[in-house]
Amino acid sequence: MxxxxxxxxxxxxxxxxxxxxxxxxxxxxxxxxxxxxxxxxxxTSDETTERVRLLSQENAQLRAELGSIKDRLANVERIVTDSSHALDREIEQLRGRAN
Structure with a gap:
């Protein structure tokens, strides 16, 4: 065989x-x-660990900036969709506070 x-x-x-x-x-x-x-x-090396740390920091900064932009966008949407009469009234109230 x-x-x-x-x-x-x-x-x-x-x-x-x-x-x-x-x-x-x-x-x-x-x-x-x-x-x-x-x-x-x-x-894994020190260089890789440092790169991950830097990318994590950048990610956190970008998330904070995105949160800020979302807040600003919500205000812009509120202004755009609000009636002009109510907007004029709010502007006059703000001007009254400044004086």
Whole structure:
């Protein structure tokens, strides 16, 4: 009995399985690991940590600015949709407070 075809078939099946699981990991964002289990991606370093920190700060600043813009937009919408009579009355009341 010749064992070569059996060995080739088992090797092909194992290689195809490895390639498929690697493709699934890449597709779903899981980190890849080396032959001894060490993580290949993502690599964490001081530079990466600093970049994440800076991006988090920028994100917080942009969210605060967006909140401010939403408030201003709500005021503009209120002014635009309000009747001109009520707007004139509010402006006169504000002028009266300033004097």
């Amino acid at each position: 010749n064992a070569a075809p059996l060995i080739v078939t088992i090797t092909a099946i194992c290689t195809a399985g490895w390639a498929f699981t690697t493709w699934l990991r890449i597709k779903n964002g899981y980190p890849l690991d080396g032959s001894w289990g060490q993580a290949l991606y993502p690599k």
